[in-house]
Amino acid sequence: xxxxxxxxxxxxxxxxxxxxxxxxxxxxxxxxxxxxxxxxxxxxxxxxxxxxxxxxxxxxxxxxxxxxxxxxxxxxxxxxxxxxxxxxxxxxxxxxxxxxxxxxxxxxxxxxxxxxxxxxxxxxxxxxxxxxxxxxxxxxxxxxxxxxxxxxxxxxxxxxxxxxxxxxxxxxxxxxxxxxxxxxxxxxxxxxxxxxxxxxxxxxxxxxxxxxxxxxxxxxxxxxxxxxxxxxxxxxxxxxxxxxxxxxxxxxxxxxxxxxxxxxxxxxxxxxxxxxxxxxxxxxxxxxxxxxxxxxxxx
Numbered sequence: 001x002x003x004x005x006x007x008x009x010x011x012x013x014x015x016x017x018x019x020x021x022x023x024x025x026x027x028x029x030x031x032x033x034x035x036x037x038x039x040x041x042x043x044x045x046x047x048x049x050x051x052x053x054x055x056x057x058x059x060x061x062x063x064x065x066x067x068x069x070x071x072x073x074x075x076x077x078x079x080x081x082x083x084x085x086x087x088x089x090x091x092x093x094x095x096x097x098x099x100x101x102x103x104x105x106x107x108x109x110x111x112x113x114x115x116x117x118x119x120x121x122x123x124x125x126x127x128x129x130x131x132x133x134x135x136x137x138x139x140x141x142x143x144x145x146x147x148x149x150x151x152x153x154x155x156x157x158x159x160x161x162x163x164x165x166x167x168x169x170x171x172x173x174x175x176x177x178x179x180x181x182x183x184x185x186x187x188x189x190x191x192x193x194x195x196x197x198x199x200x201x202x203x204x205x206x207x208x209x210x211x212x213x214x215x216x217x218x219x220x221x222x223x224x225x226x227x228x229x230x231x232x233x234x235x236x237x238x239x240x241x242x243x244x245x246x247x248x249x250x251x252x253x254x255x256x257x258x259x260x261x262x263x264x265x266x267x268x269x270x271x272x273x274x275x276x277x278x279x280x281x282x283x284x285x286x287x288x289x290x291x292x293x294x295x296x297x298x299x
Contacts, residue, residue, distance in 0.1 A: 008035045011046040014060050018096060018103055025094045025105055028052040042066050042275035043073075047108050056093060060103035066275040072220035073102040075146075079197075079219040080104065082142035088133045088216050090208075109215055111208035117241035118204065126207060127245075129214035130230060140197035140224050148200055148223035149192035156188050156259030157181075158266035167269050170288070172295055180258045180294075187255025194226035202230045203237040232256055236290055254297045261290035 011019075011033035023029045028050040036045045036057075043061025050056075059076075061069045074097065083089040091107035114122040149156075159181035162169065169177065199206070200221040208215040232253060235244055247253055264287035268280050 008037070008046075009042060009044050009061075009065065010035055011044050011048070011058065011060075014044055014103075015062070015101055017098060018060050018101055021094075021096045021103070022048065022056075022058060022105060023050075026050045026052075026054050026056055028054065033058075041069055041072075043069060044103075055108040057090070057106045057108040058103060059106070060096070060101060062101040064100075066273065068273070069275075070100070070102040073104065075222070076218070076220040077102075077104060078144065079142055079222040080106075082140075082145075082197075083219070086133070086136060087213060088129060088136075089219065090215055090217060109208045109210060109213070109217075111210040111213070111215065114204040114207055114209060116204055118238045120242045122209060123238050123242040123244075125209065126214055126234070127231075130202070130234060133216070134196065134198075134227055134230060137198075138196035138227065140195065142197055142222070145197055146223045147192065148198060148225035148229065149188050151223055152200075152263075153188065155263035155267075156184055156191075156256075157262075159184055159258070159262040161266050162262060165266070165269075167266060169265065170291060173291065180262060183251070183255045184259035184262055185255070186251050187253070187257070187259045189255075190250075190252025191226050191229060191256055194229070195224060196227050197222055198225040198229045200225065200229065200233070202234045226252070226256075228253055229256065233260070236260070236286070236293060239289065239293055249297075254294070257290060257294050257297065261287055261294050264290060 030048050031051045032049045033046040036047060041061055042065040043059065045059050048056045048058055059073065061073055063070050077095050080089065080092040084092065090109055093105040096103040114126065159177055163177050163181065199216050199219060200223050201218060206216060206218045208217060235247065238244060264283045268284035268287055270280065272280050
């Protein structure tokens with residue numbers, strides 16, 4: 001599977017108020033801004049260098065670009081404030097919110113995105129870091145974190161919509177939609193039993209690797225979930241590229257995988273959201289990868 005690729009707004013096109021805020025926080029005006037690829041947000045994602053040589057990373061979006069993304073940025077702000085002491089997350093310098101535009105100013109990490117297909121060395125480092133981070137996030141350091149099984153119930157229950165809409169499915173799925181819908185409900189119930197914080201959107205383009213750090217970025221979807229949730233999500237991104245440890249033969253994990261596959265498959269059949277023209281093809285490719293894994297687990 002490939003990195004997500006959205007359509008970014010250049011930093012030069014953000015409102016004057018956002019630019020002025022960046023300059024105040026960093027102590028001098030921006031001399032250069034390099035747009036970063038990866039992810040789907042239609043807003044700004046840029047590495048900055050000021051006239052004094054200071055570096056930072058800025059994320060910014062307004063409701064005119066996509067009406068839902070400012071809410072996600074506000075979620076990310078709340079998460080980042082709870083993760084301030086963890087080396088697996090970037091430092092948060094400051095935030096901006098004028099009711100329309102929302103922005104985060106973060107540590108600029110001189111690292112690289114793990115490439116697709118995954119390299120074994122990168123995969124091993126990330127899996128080890130995730131195991132340590134999962135333990136550190138038990139229980140959730142963000143006391144007001146949403147519960148994944150509640151917030152994502154609709155997404156993880158999309159087999160019901162596939163059935164209701166008569167959505168075409170891969171050949172092996174045809175006639176088994178109701179079975180997968182029941183399995184997804186089992187996964188949703190198992191997901192709700194955790195009390196730790198999960199990143200909930202973990203894939204290669206939401207990671208930065210340095211010589212001595214593995215840093216998870218884009219925490220907008222973080223939520224309380226079962227401790228295996230991020231591992232399942234990450235394994236799906238790595239499958240086919242590297243040899244992975246087997247996950248337990250557990251109905252909850254298999255059901256969670258079924259729920260993700262159904263959510264992605266139904267979503268891929270919908271019109272693209274405003275400002276996110278590349279989302280639906282990406283969802284289809286990832287749905288097929290999840291369905292292949294689900295078929296394997298079901299035997």
